[in-house]
Amino acid sequence: MFYLTEQFFSIQGEGKYAGVPSYFLRTGGCNLSCPGFGATYEVDGETRYGCDTYFAVDSSYAKSWTKVDDAAALIETLKKEFETIGYKPDMVITGGEPLMYHADSTFYEVISWLVEEDIQITFETNGTIEIDFDRYPAYQSCVFALSLKLANSGEPKSKRIVPQALRAIGKYTKESFLKFTIDAALVETTAIDEINEIREILPDLPVYCMPVGESRDTIWRNDKAVFEFCMKHNFRYSDRLHIRVFDTTQGV
Ligand code: SF4
Structure with a gap:
């Protein structure tokens, strides 16, 4: 059993496949909360801090999430969606943190079906969940952002x-x-040292940097510094197309 907060057809807005029409499944729940990312929201009169998808992270929103305990039903829904779209788009599995559910049998059945259908799957993940790839081999066929x-x-x-x-x-x-999601202040301080430390673990992977921002306004305040940071260090700049186009609207 796992939770979905929303599913929709859109265009991938970030990273290597930015611009590619993609079908999104957004799971509910995360093992982090990232209060430094600047999104503020109210729960029962209390101000909380989080990331731009706080509605898929904070469990106080769980009553609006959909419980998925029937893989076959979700697969049928996806088949109908693909018929309506007219082709099988890339899939983006995002959250929250979708890999919290990697060992869930319902979740794994859906992922395995997508792999069998030869559909490209990208997991948008914070990279903190250790996966047993021998036990769950379908994940070997997926892209990990x-x-x-x-x-x-x-x-x-x-x-x-x-x-x-x-x-x-x-x-x-x-x-x-x-x-990496970075802001103008981090560019001036620890960003490069932090990224280089991570690259000691994964030296061969390409690096994309994108500006912090849950709204157009905050992206505009950070994009130029991140752009110049990428040029200086030979990293790839990633914009956040969905926020540029739709601002704070969800489900796009
Ligand atoms: S969804 Fe991502 S950015 Fe948001 S709290 Fe979880 S790890 Fe942090």
């Missing part, structure tokens, strides 16, 4: 960097890349 969190996430390093999880992903997956 490793959106590792840096100090600006507000999470302690011991929670956000798990070397054994990263080594397993680097060793077994067909394709992975590193993706």
Whole structure:
């Protein structure tokens, strides 16, 4: 059993496959909360801090999430969606942290079906969950967008960097890349040292950097610094197309 917060057809907005029409499954729940990312929201009159997908992270939103305990039913829904779309688009499995559910039998059945259908699957993951790729071989056919969190996430390093999880992903997956969300202040301070430390664990993966921002306004405040940072260090700049186009609208 796992939770979905939303599913929709859109365009991948970030990372290596930015611009590719993709069908999104967003799971509910995360093992981090990233209070440093600047999104604020209210729960029962209390102000909380989190990332741009706080509605898929904070369990106080769980009553609006959908419980999925029937893989066949979700697969039928996806088949109908693909018929409506007219082709089988790439799949993006995001969250929250989708790999919290990697060993769940319902979740794994859906992923295995997508792999059998030869559909490209990208996991948007924080890279902290260690996967047994021999036991769950379908994940070897997936792309892992490793959106590792840096100090600006507000999470302690011991929670956000798990070397054994990263080594397993680097060793077994067909394709992975590193993706960092950084802001103008971090560019001026620890960003390069933090990224280089992670690259000691995964030296061969391409690096994408994108500006912090849960809205157009916050992206505009950080994009130029990240752009110049990428030029300086030979990293790839990733924009956040869905926020540029739709601002804070969910489900796009
Ligand atoms: S790991 Fe990702 S989804 Fe989870 S709280 Fe941090 S930014 Fe949000």
